[in-house]
Amino acid sequence: MDLKFELLVLPVSDADRAKAFYEAVGFRLDVDYTDNEEFRVVHFTPPGSECSIIFGDGMTTAAPGSTQGLYLIVSDIEQAHAELVARGIEVSEIFHDAGGLLHHGHDAGDVVHNGPGQERLAGLHPDRASYGCYLTFSDPDGNGWVLQEVKQRLAGR
CATH class of the missing domain: 3.10.180 (2,3-Dihydroxybiphenyl 1,2-Dioxygenase; domain 1)
Structure with a gap:
């Protein structure tokens, strides 16, 4: 069985600020989707990677900045x-x-x-x-x- 790690939910406090940061780092923006005021998903992929990150509004209850390593x-x-x-x-x-x-x-x-x-x-x-x-x-x-x-x-x- 192949198990491919493809997506990590990243806890952030401000999706627009995080979006600007990851664009500056050079990650590729794949999706920026808003369904309503309470849900937004921003999806980025680092160059050369098959694994992506997502963040936004209504994505996770984890504390912003709590993901390390x-x-x-x-x-x-x-x-x-x-x-x-x-x-x-x-x-x-x-x-x-x-x-x-x-x-x-x-x-x-x-x-x-x-x-x-x-x-x-x-x-x-x-x-x-x-x-x-x-x-x-x-x-x-x-x-x-x-x-x-x-x-x-x-x-x-």
Whole structure:
């Protein structure tokens, strides 16, 4: 059985503000539909992705900004950083995680201790290893995104 993850409902407080933000990031607007004053769905897809986000009015009871750890994969973290900055998006500096393949957290700062071997260190991974470099940004409500550089997938993925 194939199970394809295709849609995530994102909790936001202002659909128009969120729409402007995700357009600035470079996501593709697929749908902006309003049925009445109480229901609106705005549907975006990140470039190159098969998974989309939706938000709007009457979509979820989750608190705006409560979604964290949304990963977007890029092949060149430096290029992604430069492009987001050029688009006016406030992003973290590039960092790497001393402990492995998955950064645990979305905190700001050069060094964040998230447990043994899970230190957030400023700059590119020393070996520029796949899965080793990150940057973060948040939408206007605080929903947190992580960009991770993957140049080559691990075997079997």
